Amino acid sequence: MFSKEQIFKVSANDFEQLALRVFAHQYANIEVYRQFSDMMSKTPQSVETITQIPFLPIQFFKSHRIIQTNQAEQLIFESSGTTDSVFSKNYVTDISWYEESFTRGFELFYGSPSDYVFLGLLPSYIERQNSSLIYMVNHFMKLSGKNANGFFLDDFAGLFDMLDVLKTGKRKAVLFGVTYALLDFVKEKKIDFPDLIVIETGGMKGRREELSRHAVHQILRTGFGVSQAHSEYGMTELFSQAYSRANGIFQTPPWMKILLRDTSEPTQVHLSGRQGAINIIDLANVNSCSFIATDDIGSLRPDGAFEVFGRAQTAEQRGCNLMVE
Numbered sequence: 001m002f003s004k005e006q007i008f009k010v011s012a013n014d015f016e017q018l019a020l021r022v023f024a025h026q027y028a029n030i031e032v033y034r035q036f037s038d039m040m041s042k043t044p045q046s047v048e049t050i051t052q053i054p055f056l057p058i059q060f061f062k063s064h065r066i067i068q069t070n071q072a073e074q075l076i077f078e079s080s081g082t083t084d085s086v087f088s089k090n091y092v093t094d095i096s097w098y099e100e101s102f103t104r105g106f107e108l109f110y111g112s113p114s115d116y117v118f119l120g121l122l123p124s125y126i127e128r129q130n131s132s133l134i135y136m137v138n139h140f141m142k143l144s145g146k147n148a149n150g151f152f153l154d155d156f157a158g159l160f161d162m163l164d165v166l167k168t169g170k171r172k173a174v175l176f177g178v179t180y181a182l183l184d185f186v187k188e189k190k191i192d193f194p195d196l197i198v199i200e201t202g203g204m205k206g207r208r209e210e211l212s213r214h215a216v217h218q219i220l221r222t223g224f225g226v227s228q229a230h231s232e233y234g235m236t237e238l239f240s241q242a243y244s245r246a247n248g249i250f251q252t253p254p255w256m257k258i259l260l261r262d263t264s265e266p267t268q269v270h271l272s273g274r275q276g277a278i279n280i281i282d283l284a285n286v287n288s289c290s291f292i293a294t295d296d297i298g299s300l301r302p303d304g305a306f307e308v309f310g311r312a313q314t315a316e317q318r319g320c321n322l323m324v325e
């Protein structure tokens with residue numbers, strides 16, 4: 001097994017070797033993943049680089065129970081999806097891995113959660129059970145310990161009043177919001193709160209016509225009076241998140257890595273490129289599958305930063321990241 005110290009303190013130089021070890025472990029202990037890898041003619045003996053590792057299509061989380069053999073789930077996260085969707089499920093055997101990953105990731109980009117008031121405008125998630133996003137934001141609120149923390153379902157007046165109080169008191173605050181709800185809020189209310197960190201989590205969910213991320217962020221910058229709108233890139237199937245603090249350019253924590261696959265030749269995987277389908281290595285998924293082929297299309301820079309352009313045309317709608325560039 002792997003320790004949290006090994007995973008969360010991995011260096012850039014050691015990432016590939018650790019990823020190969022995780023692949024070998026998951027090949028041996030996750031039956032569905034082993035069957036898929038065998039179909040791809042990929043085994044720990046034949047795989048020598050991270051670009052050769054087989055990436056499990058994300059749809060498997062809808063149709064299969066992705067979990068280590070002889071382990072029981074502690075809880076199950078479900079995707080938001082649409083009302084007629086088959087939901088993805090992440091069978092969590094040890095919730096402390098998820099808590100460690102999202103807390104360390106946030107601290108890497110924003111500092112200690114105890115420094116902030118956390119607000120959530122996540123109606124489509126809070127209305128459902130078993131949301132990993134709600135779990136994360138709620139845990140941030142616990143770490144923060146501030147009385148002003150809270151979720152706002154459709155109470156735009158209450159959210160505006162709280163933001164005004166925080167602004168007047170010069171309090172540091174983070175607002176996590178699903179995209180369509182943030183846009184609805186600033187259509188009704190506007191506030192000039194330059195120090196507020198607004199983090200959109202993606203998702204129009206058919207509520208509005210699709211807008212480019214650039215257009216969405218321009219509306220949010222104007223509506224909240226901030227210089228930049230931030231974004232979070234995460235999903236039910238992952239334990240880790242990437243964040244964009246400006247211009248839709250995402251960065252990952254050290255234990256997470258983005259690769260691109262050729263859309264016409266999915267087995268061709270690259271460490272950088274102007275455009276392709278996004279593959280994710282999330283080493284925090286050590287008790288699940290760390291190697292996932294998503295339906296998202298993006299570009300990847302040599303330094304590991306990436307952009308998300310939208311969904312592949314043949315992909316189902318998901319609750320997160322439905323925007324197009």
